[in-house]
Amino acid sequence: MSEVNxxxxxxxxxxxxxxxxxxxxxxxxxxxxxxxxxxxELLRLKGQKMSEKRADRDAKEGVVIALVSSxxxxxxxxxxxxxxxxxxxxxxxxxxxxSIAQVALDTFPATLEDLLQQSLNGVTIQTVIAEQVAKIGExxxxxxxxxxxxxxxxxxxxxxxxxxxxxxxxxxxxSYIDAGRDVAMQVAAMKPVALDQKDVPQNIIDKExxxxxxxxxxxxxxxxxxxxxxxxxxxxxxKENTLLNQVFVKDGKISVADYLKSKNPQLTSVGFRHIKLx
Numbered sequence: 001m002s003e004v005n006x007x008x009x010x011x012x013x014x015x016x017x018x019x020x021x022x023x024x025x026x027x028x029x030x031x032x033x034x035x036x037x038x039x040x041e042l043l044r045l046k047g048q049k050m051s052e053k054r055a056d057r058d059a060k061e062g063v064v065i066a067l068v069s070s071x072x073x074x075x076x077x078x079x080x081x082x083x084x085x086x087x088x089x090x091x092x093x094x095x096x097x098x099s100i101a102q103v104a105l106d107t108f109p110a111t112l113e114d115l116l117q118q119s120l121n122g123v124t125i126q127t128v129i130a131e132q133v134a135k136i137g138e139x140x141x142x143x144x145x146x147x148x149x150x151x152x153x154x155x156x157x158x159x160x161x162x163x164x165x166x167x168x169x170x171x172x173x174x175s176y177i178d179a180g181r182d183v184a185m186q187v188a189a190m191k192p193v194a195l196d197q198k199d200v201p202q203n204i205i206d207k208e209x210x211x212x213x214x215x216x217x218x219x220x221x222x223x224x225x226x227x228x229x230x231x232x233x234x235x236x237x238x239k240e241n242t243l244l245n246q247v248f249v250k251d252g253k254i255s256v257a258d259y260l261k262s263k264n265p266q267l268t269s270v271g272f273r274h275i276k277l278x
Contacts, residue, residue, distance in 0.1 A: 006030055018043055020135045044127055046134045059139045061088040063097040064275050066155040066164030066184075067105045072174060075153040075166030076104040077275045078115075080129075081143040087136055094161065096132065100125055104145060112145040146273035154180025158188050163276035169260075170270050179263045183243070186256055187274050192243040195271055200242060208237050243272060 006029045014025040014036065020043050028046075032038035062081035068074065080097040082088055099120060109115045116126040125142065132140050150168025154177050157164045165184040169176055186192075194200045212230030221229055239245045244257040251259065260267045 006034060010034070010036075014039055018131060018135065020131075024134070043134050044130050059083050059141055059143065060278055061085045062143065062277055063088055063094050063161040064157065064164040064277060065097050065101040065161065066157050066166050066275075067098075067101045068153050068155045068166065069105055072152050072154070072177065073172070074105065074108060074147070074149050075155055075168070075273070076101055076108070076145070076147045077155075077164040077166055077273050078104055078142065078146075079144040079164075079275045079277065080140065081277075082136070082140050083138040087138060087140075088161075093132075093136075096128070097161075100128075100142065104147070108147060108149075109145075112142065115145050116142060144275045146275060148271055148273050150270050152176055152180060154178075154184055156181055156184035156188055158276075163188050163274070165272060165274045167269055168271045170268050171264060171266065173264075176263060176267060179260060179267070180269075182250060183256060183260070183269055184272070186246065186249055187243060187272050188276075189249055190243075190246055191274070191276075192246060192272075193241045194243070195269060196242050196244045197238045200238065205234065208234050243269060 006026060010029060011022055011026045014020075014029060015022055018025065018040060024043065024046070025039070028039040028042045031042055059081035061084055062079055064077065064079045066075065066077045078097065078101045080093070080100060082093065087093055100115075103118050103120050103125065104115050107115075107118050109118060117124050120128050129140055129142060148166050148168045150170070151172035152169040152174070153166055154169070155164070155166045165187045167180050167184045167187065169180050193204060209230045212233035213226040215233070216226050216229040217223075244255065246256050248254050248256050248259045254262070257268065260269065
């Protein structure tokens with residue numbers, strides 16, 4: 001089939017299906033000799049090739065979505081990244097991110113790689129993203145995916161979809177959802193590195209001790225005192241950077257752990273997941 005046999009209505013129909021520009025749709029139909037399925041596949045391949053070409057580009061903009069299951073027992077957070085805030089603020093892009101998050105919540109895959117292979121609109125999420133690259137013309141990637149399961153899960157999405165948090169609590173009582181949301185907001189604001197002191201990775205502890213020693217040494221402290229001073233600084237680090245020990249932002253007089261205990265002496269957080277742009 002020659003180019004003259006590709007009708008404007010056929011080009012428009014392909015554009016309506018794929019969202020790709022008219023000229024690219026026409027080229028795909030010409031190459032596919034009018035076969036719609038083949039043309040769609042060609043456009044997907046174009047998106048994959050474009051992704052490869054733009055792999056070294058920065059994709060620091062995007063949308064973060066946090067979702068919780070209807071029974072409040074599972075939560076997911078994902079980040080769909082792009083190059084410009086123009087794209088990230090587009091309603092279609094936001095809705096796509098929400099759709100991917102819903103698939104993540106429904107299927108609850110173990111890893112980001114597993115999520116990319118889940119089905120959305122009859123094709124894999126990886127393919128859907130490739131189609132978006134062909135449609136929009138900039139780097140798009142599913143940059144992060146995290147999930148949590150707990151007796152009670154609450155979520156928070158920071159204004160403008162710039163960050164998302166899910167927090168797990170240890171008591172399955174929906175009356176504590178607001179408390180969980182308060183803690184999720186705490187995570188977004190204060191960015192703790194771990195839930196509690198025992199959860200801080202050893203490499204971070206070692207680094208903080210070395211920093212503490214070096215600071216004390218630079219202040220002229222005696223060598224035999226450095227370890228003790230560093231441990232004191234480490235304890236301060238734990239208080240400022242572990243969720244349960246942080247000062248609760250809504251009440252500067254108590255810790256997050258104490259805030260939860262004020263709701264129920266047995267109530268505590270069992271974990272959190274936090275994704276932000278950048």
